[in-house]
Amino acid sequence: MAKKKPELTVIQEEVVECRACPRLVAHREDIAARRTKRFDDQTYWGRPVPSFGDPQAQLLIVGLAPASHGANRTGRMFTGDRSGEWLFEAMHHYGFANQPESTARDDELRLKNAYITAVVRCAPPANKPSRSEKETCRTFLVRELAALQQVRVVLALGKIAFDGFLAAWGEAGGQVPRPKPKFAHRAGSTFSDGLHLLASYHPSQQNTFTGRLTRSMFHSVFREARQLIDAPMDRRSMPR
Numbered sequence: 001m002a003k004k005k006p007e008l009t010v011i012q013e014e015v016v017e018c019r020a021c022p023r024l025v026a027h028r029e030d031i032a033a034r035r036t037k038r039f040d041d042q043t044y045w046g047r048p049v050p051s052f053g054d055p056q057a058q059l060l061i062v063g064l065a066p067a068s069h070g071a072n073r074t075g076r077m078f079t080g081d082r083s084g085e086w087l088f089e090a091m092h093h094y095g096f097a098n099q100p101e102s103t104a105r106d107d108e109l110r111l112k113n114a115y116i117t118a119v120v121r122c123a124p125p126a127n128k129p130s131r132s133e134k135e136t137c138r139t140f141l142v143r144e145l146a147a148l149q150q151v152r153v154v155l156a157l158g159k160i161a162f163d164g165f166l167a168a169w170g171e172a173g174g175q176v177p178r179p180k181p182k183f184a185h186r187a188g189s190t191f192s193d194g195l196h197l198l199a200s201y202h203p204s205q206q207n208t209f210t211g212r213l214t215r216s217m218f219h220s221v222f223r224e225a226r227q228l229i230d231a232p233m234d235r236r237s238m239p240r
Helices: 007-017 024-033 082-093 131-147 161-173 215-230
Strands: 059-063 114-118 151-156 188-191 196-200
Touching: 007 131, 059 161, 059 188, 082 215, 114 131, 151 161, 151 215, 161 196, 196 215
Parallel strands: 059 114, 059 151, 151 196
Antiparallel strands: 188 196
């Protein structure tokens, strides 16, 4: 009898084959076909991008969606773009990654006690997925939340990721605090089951180039995540 695949592996494989949203399919494939001058010599991934990391992770990072010439090119979330430069540098600094940069799927990056996912798995036009696209893709995140049994801290990068996580958490059977938490940089909320939700501005160039998000601001969120994870906890947080 063949060995049953882990649920996260099954989800990742289903994500890569998904063609549920016609607008996103057309956009990701068009970008992959046309490329950009800087990467004209490369073959783009051009498919939905699966989540990745440590299946026993205590830190879950939730992003928005693949960048058109970042993860849509490389096939791994936050890999090959400026946002990833900020993210993996901070993760490495606080012990969540074995190296401070990520340029390709085969660059030997390994996450430590961390898992990275997103609310939408295809690169959307203008980085703005529609409401229906977010709702369609949410089923993957809901299933991941149920599979990631050791998560204690969730870090949402940007308001769309923040709201998307809360919606998925409720659908996965978790208790969403009332009143509903509001997004703000470094906003934090502790759920009744012990889960900690942290928020950060997304490390996009729109935020980092303008100074809305500085490295010290970004590092402060990871420092808090590390402190929360290192603190004692008596029970798991994910819904059963």
